[in-house]
Every structure is written in structure tokens, then in C-alpha cells.
Amino acid sequence: MRIFICGFGTVGQGFAEVIASRRDFFDKRYGERAIIVGAMDSRTYAYDPEGCDPLGLVERKKATGRVGETEYTDSVEVLKGIEYDILVEVSPTNVETGGVGLLNIRHALESEKDVITVNKGPLALKFRELIELAKANSCKFRFEGSVGGAMPIINLCRENLRGESIMSIRGILNGTCNFILSKMDKGQPFEQALKEAQQMGYAETDPTNDIEGYDSACKAVILANSIFGRDVTFKDVKITGITSITEEAIAMAATRNMVIRLIAEISDTKLEVAPRLIPKGHPLGITGTMNTAQIVSDLAGPVTVSGRGAGRIETASAILSDLVAIMDERVVG
Numbered sequence: 001m002r003i004f005i006c007g008f009g010t011v012g013q014g015f016a017e018v019i020a021s022r023r024d025f026f027d028k029r030y031g032e033r034a035i036i037v038g039a040m041d042s043r044t045y046a047y048d049p050e051g052c053d054p055l056g057l058v059e060r061k062k063a064t065g066r067v068g069e070t071e072y073t074d075s076v077e078v079l080k081g082i083e084y085d086i087l088v089e090v091s092p093t094n095v096e097t098g099g100v101g102l103l104n105i106r107h108a109l110e111s112e113k114d115v116i117t118v119n120k121g122p123l124a125l126k127f128r129e130l131i132e133l134a135k136a137n138s139c140k141f142r143f144e145g146s147v148g149g150a151m152p153i154i155n156l157c158r159e160n161l162r163g164e165s166i167m168s169i170r171g172i173l174n175g176t177c178n179f180i181l182s183k184m185d186k187g188q189p190f191e192q193a194l195k196e197a198q199q200m201g202y203a204e205t206d207p208t209n210d211i212e213g214y215d216s217a218c219k220a221v222i223l224a225n226s227i228f229g230r231d232v233t234f235k236d237v238k239i240t241g242i243t244s245i246t247e248e249a250i251a252m253a254a255t256r257n258m259v260i261r262l263i264a265e266i267s268d269t270k271l272e273v274a275p276r277l278i279p280k281g282h283p284l285g286i287t288g289t290m291n292t293a294q295i296v297s298d299l300a301g302p303v304t305v306s307g308r309g310a311g312r313i314e315t316a317s318a319i320l321s322d323l324v325a326i327m328d329e330r331v332v333g
């Protein structure tokens with residue numbers, strides 16, 4: 001299988017490292033390698049139809065800031081000119097237009113290529129269109145890492161719980177907000193907790209997407225569409241972020257043995273992100289940067305999962321699981 005990676009930052013490089021570390025696994029399972037034929041960053045790309053050395057790509061990016069020697073201006077034109085089987089789309093998320101990720105994914109599916117992405121923008125805006133495009137072109141389109149990073153949730157619901165009726169999902173889908181709220185539990189004011197999250201590298205310089213609940217809302221949309229079969233977009237989510245949570249509210253919750261957490265709630269009829277009171281000790285009362293979700297299905301009842309919601313290798317682990325699922329079908333059959 002020939003893989004091309006769009007976006008060679010934290011996740012793209014982590015995925016290249018994971019592919020390098022799993023060479024024996026692919027050899028043994030399929031008798032063939034998963035080859036990275038190239039990668040693209042914002043200005044350059046590398047391409048070798050025989051396969052690039054994944055660690056060489058990472059080294060070059062780290063040393064020069066460029067993944068390849070060839071400059072480009074239009075990523076779709078680059079895709080048109082190369083041979084590959086699977087596009088791994090990990091360029092920056094744009095929740096207003098879908099960004100370059102949407103263009104890349106659309107083009108790859110139209111060209112009958114399989115796609116794996118963790119880029120939330122295209123999924124939160126154009127889910128139905130992309131799923132139908134994949135179906136029309138007999139392509140695999142997978143996106144496990146777009147919600148919860150390494151925490152298995154989409155494939156868990158669609159594959160492990162297959163045949164069940166999923167009634168609801170409630171989850172903490174943004175580690176930055178949870179870190180801030182956990183610090184506020186200990187008496188820190190919001191602004192100070194946010195500053196610490198930024199110093200630790202959990203929150204971006206502009207933290208709006210996280211603290212206003214937009215990032216959680218994108219993930220809620222992906223779960224609503226992929227697990228509940230809904231046809232919703234970002235604008236359908238009722239969103240309240242964490243910026244107006246006061247120290248007094250946190251203290252008041254504590255007197256009732258509760259904590260406040262930013263919870264995404266998804267069901268056939270619900271699509272909401274808002275701060276909720278959670279009893280201390282409940283799985284959704286988790287502290288720190290972890291993600292967690294409680295899935296309720298008709299036969300299994302409540303199933304709780306948690307895991308690292310972000311990170312170079314953690315997110316790459318979700319991409320690997322999608323890659324293996326695709327190769328199981330394409331290579332093993």
C-alpha cells in the first residue's frame with residue numbers, strides 16, 4: 001500500500017515514525033510493506049514512487065523546516081501528479097471552510113483513493129458529502145483519530161458494538177478544557193489555569209477553539225453523523241464554553257460533592273456541548289488532560305472509554321488502526 005501524507009507537523013511526523021516502527025508487523029501480517037511514497041507540508045513536498053525513508057523525512061523536516069525539495073502552490077495539483085493508494089490527511093483544521101484538508105480529501109475520493117484523516121474541519125462541515133463520495137467511488141474513508149485522539153470511540157461503536165443500538169454518548173472530548181477545570185477544582189482562577197495550560201503546551205496562544213467549546217462541538221458533530229446516522233454540521237450544535245465558569249460556581253459544586261466538566265452530549269435528538277455538574281468519582285469527573293466517553297447501548301449498557309486525546313504518537317496510533325482496517329480489507333480481503 002502506497003501512502004501519501006498531507007501535513008507533516010506533529011501528527012504527520014508521528015505517523016511516519018509509527019510506520020517505521022511497524023515494518024515487521026506489516027511484513028508478517030500482509031507479506032508487504034506500508035510504503036510512504038511522499039509527504040507534503042505547507043510549502044514543499046517529497047515524492048518517491050519506490051517509497052521514502054519515513055525517518056529520513058522526519059529528519060529532513062526537523063533539520064530544514066521542509067519535508068521535500070519541491071515547492072508547490074496547489075496541493076490538489078500535487079496529488080494529481082503522483083501515484084498513491086491511501087491519503088493520510090493531517091493538515092490544519094479549518095472549521096469555517098474545511099480548508100485545504102477538504103479539497104485534498106474530496107480530490108482523493110474522487111480519484112478512487114482511500115482516505116484516513118484526523119482533520120475535524122472537513123468532517124464537521126461536509127460529512128455527508130464526503131461519505132457519499134467515498135461510497136460512490138468504492139473508497140474507504142476512516143477518521144478514528146478525529147475524536148478523542150488515541151481513545152477508541154468511532155470504530156468501537158461502529159465495529160465492536162455493531163448490531164447494537166447506541167442510545168447516547170456523553171464525553172469529555174477536549175483535554176485543554178479538562179485541564180483548566182481540574183486546576184479550577186484546586187482553587188485556581190480561570191485566567192491563571194488557562195495561562196498554565198498555555199505554558200504546558202496544552203492550549204494554543206489563541207485558545208478560543210478549545211475554551212469556547214468549538215473543538216468539542218466539531219467532535220460531537222462527527223459522532224452524531226458517524227454513529228447516530230444524523231446529518232448535522234457545526235452550526236447545529238448548541239454550544240456553551242467554559243469561559244464564564246467562576247471560582248464561586250466551582251466552590252458551590254464542591255459543597256455538593258460535584259465537579260464541573262465540559263460535556264459533549266450526543267444522541268438521536270441531542271447535540272450539545274456545555275458545562276455540567278458531575279458527581280465526584282463518576283467516570284466523567286476525570287481530572288487532567290485525558291479524554292473520556294460513556295457510551296450507552298441497548299444490549300451492553302454503559303461502556304466507558306478513556307485515553308489520551310492528543311499527542312504525536314497517540315494520534316498516530318488511531319491512524320495506524322484505520323490503516324490496518326483498510327489493509328485487512330484491501331490486502332487480506
Ligand SMILES: NC(=O)c1ccc[n+]([C@@H]2O[C@H](COP(=O)([O-])OP(=O)(O)OC[C@H]3O[C@@H](n4cnc5c(N)ncnc54)[C@H](OP(=O)(O)O)[C@@H]3O)[C@@H](O)[C@H]2O)c1
Nearest residue numbers: 007008009010011041042090091092093100118119310311
Ligand atoms: N496534534 C494532535 O494531537 C492532534 C490530535 C487529533 C487531531 N489533530 C488534527 O491533526 C491535524 C494536524 O495537527 P498537527 O498537530 O500535526 O498540526 P501541525 O503540527 O500544525 O502540523 C500541520 C502540518 O500541516 C502543514 N500544512 C499547513 N498548511 C498546509 C497546506 N495548505 N497544505 C498541506 N499542508 C499544510 C504544516 O506545514 P508546515 O510544517 O510547513 O507549517 C504542518 O506540516 C489537524 O487537523 C489537527 O486538528 C491533531
